[in-house]
Amino acid sequence: MNIDIDIDKWLGHLSRFLSIIRPKAYNVITRLVVGAGITLVISQSRIFEAMIVAGFESYFGRSEVLRDYLDQDSNLHWGTFLIVVGMVYHLLMTVGTDLVNTQLQRVPKYPELKLGVVNADGEELSGDSIQLRGAICEVPPEDEIPNYVKVINVPGGRNGFNMFGGMSTGFMVQGLNDKFFKERAKFLRTWGGSELLYFMISNDSRILAKNVSVCLVIRRDVGVAVDNTNDDFPDIPSKQKSQRFDFLQPNSIQSYDIRRGHSDQEYIFTWNVGDVQAGTVVESKTAIFIRSDRNTVIRATTYCDDLPEPISKEYQVEAATKEITQIMVSDLKVDDAEFAAILDNAVMDGYLGRRAEKEFNKYQHESQEHLPD
Structure with missing residues (x-):
């Protein structure tokens, strides 16, 4: 890829050089140079050599080297040299210029961004349709959903009194999440x-795309909820209360590469991608x-300084095409296996199970991965 970019750069330099040495009367120059060479080859006199010496010395002064060279019997070599130079110059001005320009036209002027x-499973969605x-x-x-309470019965004495004389049919288990069903x-x-x-x-081109950003806009209609998140594996509710004490935890600032900025009518997200190298793909870390x-x-709009x-x-x-699922209170009380279904x-379509399996396989691999300290 770097070789292609270097070739494109040198083609640009060559095109500018050819434009400099290609005056409007380049055909006339070609004819004069080739004609001079032919004359030297077939000429039997020194008149043309004298004209060369006079023309050269009128600009640069007397040249003994040129005089000595022309004094030699070198008409044939000198003439052949001029003919070759004239023909090469003509080829450069015609065929060479056309070839360079043709190659430059094939080079894209702008980066090709796509x-x-x-989706959450890492599958690229084709076309312009996103199926939830x-x-x-x-x-x-919520007021119809009971709290989660678990009672352990304790054997009591006659009339409901236990051996210690207290009225005790059971006691609440501590550490349970009473909002589990909710x-x-x-x-x-x-x-x-x-x-x-x-x-x-x-970036499917051979050009660096500088300062790329993407703006995503969705209308805030009733029934539509959108947000940015770095968590691709949400916590499933647990029967046990969390043992974390948030006030003892240091504040962690989330870093989002896709930032949100909502208005009253729209959800607005901005992804500052930065520079995208030629022939590379950049993926967002935020979902x-x-x-x-x-x-x-x-509505997605891609911006780039080079476009x-x-x-x-x-x-x-x-929207999801499956029939709406009616959840009953009894569904909230099932065991973990039934709730997973x-x-x-x-x-x-079963993403949480696939994600859990992926994490388990990752854990197994890392637990058996013995690396040097």
Whole structure:
């Protein structure tokens, strides 16, 4: 690739050099030089040699070297040299210039940038259509969802009194997440029928694309929710309370390469890509979370300092085609295996299971990977 770029640069230098040595009367110059060579070859007199000496010395002064050379019997060599020079000059001015210009026309003047979309599984989406996977979930109202409570019964004495004389039929298990069922409902409502979208920019030309950026705009319609995130593996609700104490944790500032800036009517995201080398692909590290119960549009505009104008593109986002899943309170109380089956149907056609397997395989590999310190 670097060799091609160097050749293009040298072709540009050669084109400028040929334009400098190619005056309007280059045909006349060719005829004079070739004619002079022919004359020297067939001439039997010294008149033409005298004209050469007079012309040269009128500009540069007396030259004994030229006189000595022409005094020799070198008409044939001198004439042949002039004929060759004239013909080479003519070829450069005609065929050579045309060849260089033809090659330069094949060199792209602007970088060729292409915007692509990748889903959560790393599959590049073809065309201008984005199909959301899974199923929209309708969950019970929060006030109808009970708290998660687990009671362990303790054997008591007669009339419900235990051996210590206290009235005790059981006690609450500490450390449990009492909002477990509500969090399951919220998870299904949020992630059902959603998708994580990553974006990539490819430079298919042999020219460096400088200062590339992409702007993504989506209308804030009812039923459409969009955000940026660096987390491609959301935490599934757990029965146990988190043991983290956030006030003891140092504040960690998230770094997003796709930044958000919403208005009242639109979701607006900006991806500052930077320079994109020739023949390379740059992928975003931040994903766009989108959940929609209706079709919508993503308007994408690519900017680059080396382009005469921005590149505009629209993606048609199609809502999940599966039938809406009605979640009952009983569905929120099932065991983990049954709830995983509900998630497989609702969230990106089983993405969470595939992602968990990928993490498990990664852990197994790293646990058996013995590297020097």
